[in-house]
Amino acid sequence: MTPRFFCPGGLVPDSDFLLPQAVAHHAERVLRLSIGDALVLFDGEGGECAGTLLTLGRQATARLGPRQPVERESPVQITLVQALASGDKMDWVVQKAVELGAVAIQPVAAERSVLKLSGERAAKRVAHWQQIAVAACEQSGRNRVPAVGDVMSLERYLAGPAEGPRFVLAPGAEGALRRKARPAGPLSVLIGPEGGWSPAELELAARAGCEPLALGPRVLRTETAGLAVLAALQTLWGDFPGDEHV
Incomplete structure (x- = not known):
């Protein structure tokens, strides 16, 4: 399964996105991801963006694609x-x-x-x-x-x-x-x-x-x-x- 990360504050689709420090640390130090690996980001506002890890370290970035209108919420709240x-x-x-x-x-x-x-x-x-x-x-x-x-x-x-x-x-x-x-x-x-x-x-x-x-x-x-x-x-x-x- 492609790793997924929550990035609150809003994503910018079709851009090079600076990962929050906690996300960058988890991706590099815990999951041991490498440059070029695939990932998915979501901001809690609905949908998600697939991306590719561009850089690691303190300025870790990912190149994002378009926001995909993917929802997995139940019809019963x-x-x-x-x-x-x-x-x-x-x-x-x-x-x-x-x-x-x-x-x-x-x-x-x-x-x-x-x-x-x-x-x-x-x-x-x-x-x-x-x-x-x-x-x-x-x-x-x-x-x-x-x-x-x-x-x-x-x-x-x-x-x-x-x-x-x-x-x-x-x-x-x-x-x-x-x-x-x-x-x-x-x-x-x-x-x-x-x-x-x-x-x-x-x-x-x-x-x-x-x-x-x-x-x-x-x-x-x-x-x-x-x-x-x-x-x-x-x-x-x-x-x-x-x-x-x-």
Whole structure:
């Protein structure tokens, strides 16, 4: 697969383009690319540019061709609302959610979240997750980078405006996913922490209009649940069906 790099700030097609230092370092020091090697650049504004590496070092440049209108976004716009999880679980969730087509990831602090974040520590962790999202786009072929939102409380998130239906995953809930009507626009899925949502949180979600949802009789881990929902939604309403995607 041709290496892909995210270059924010806008590309200049059909030109010799100066690579950002981080991209140049990764291309030369990590991937060991050489002058003349092919690469693909994207700036998050849609489409991508194929190019050839012209120079390396501090002034690394690539000769770009025209912008190609290549999009690999799903027809279903899913925001994953993920309760904070401990260890490297959030890294895993962000990476795989981007690969599975989520358009945004919103971290929320739940009552039973083991990981507690606030202030500068929270800002640094969100910036880290955003870079994971960038790397996942480079790997998976996406040309639009999903945003990772600032950490907020569940109450604050639910008090905000809802763009389309919101589903809250809860073991034992009634209402199979396959019986849900496909929404006309975006939707959100709320995933609880390691200890699950508290009764008070589920009540708060219900009052905010969230629809309860269960995925079969088994209890899934927090790092599994959101990814399973994303895969199921892509199969039902997104771009998983069809031989052309195999």
